[in-house]
Amino acid sequence: GQQLNQSPQSMFIQEGEDVSMNCTSSSIFNTWLWYKQEPGEGPVLLIALYKAGELTSNGRLTAQFGITRKDSFLNISASIPSDVGIYFCAGAPNQGGSEKLVFGKGTKLTVNP
Amino acid sequence: DVKVTQSSRYLVKRTGEKVFLECVQDMDHENMFWYRQDPGLGLRLIYFSYDVKMKEKGDIPEGYSVSREKKERFSLILESASTNQTSMYLCATGGGPNEKLFFGSGTQLSVL
Numbered sequence: 565g566q567q568l569n570q571s572p573q574s575m576f577i578q579e580g581e582d583v584s585m586n587c588t589s590s591s592i593f594n595t596w597l598w599y600k601q602e603p604g605e606g607p608v609l610l611i612a613l614y615k616a617g618e619l620t621s622n623g624r625l626t627a628q629f630g631i632t633r634k635d636s637f638l639n640i641s642a643s644i645p646s647d648v649g650i651y652f653c654a655g656a657p658n659q660g661g662s663e664k665l666v667f668g669k670g671t672k673l674t675v676n677p
Numbered sequence: 678d679v680k681v682t683q684s685s686r687y688l689v690k691r692t693g694e695k696v697f698l699e700c701v702q703d704m705d706h707e708n709m710f711w712y713r714q715d716p717g718l719g720l721r722l723i724y725f726s727y728d729v730k731m732k733e734k735g736d737i738p739e740g741y742s743v744s745r746e747k748k749e750r751f752s753l754i755l756e757s758a759s760t761n762q763t764s765m766y767l768c769a770t771g772g773g774p775n776e777k778l779f780f781g782s783g784t785q786l787s788v789l
Binding site for chain 1 (some may be wrong): 767780
């Protein structure tokens, strides 16, 4: 099936640093979602984006829906140890329901205190 | 807040056993989904359901079946568990087309 290219695969950063990650696709999406998954838990929705160019914040997290509709970015500012986890992007293509959501393989974030 | 509850956090079963994974949601959502998550492979859709008694195959339905007798409950069934079904199983629910999905905490299944 379709795949999203999510990068980087992993990041090791110091507390206080800013973080950027992104997802790209060869297809156009009309919804982008960003999730965080902590060890042993299910993914938790962080931010949902529905319009090209949209920039949405959730606390220290900011995500953008790319103008081309083929990419999305997630930034975390001033990272803290509890930001540790795997961050997933998910995109919904132009046609179809929630079953058409395509997931990236995740960015594993490690924050050193 | 949406609550998606999976009946077990950890399960250990033997090869050949019949396994039931239960999922209950409290938001009256139409759509429910079962995914499995494996390192390096990401999330893969097994089955989904748009309504009571309706089910649709996802990307990897082989070896699984599902049941949706009530709107709030969606069960995943492994008729005869095999070791390659050892995985993290995630239930999710959503309200409509392109709607965001809400996930349960997952069931880590080990088949020995």
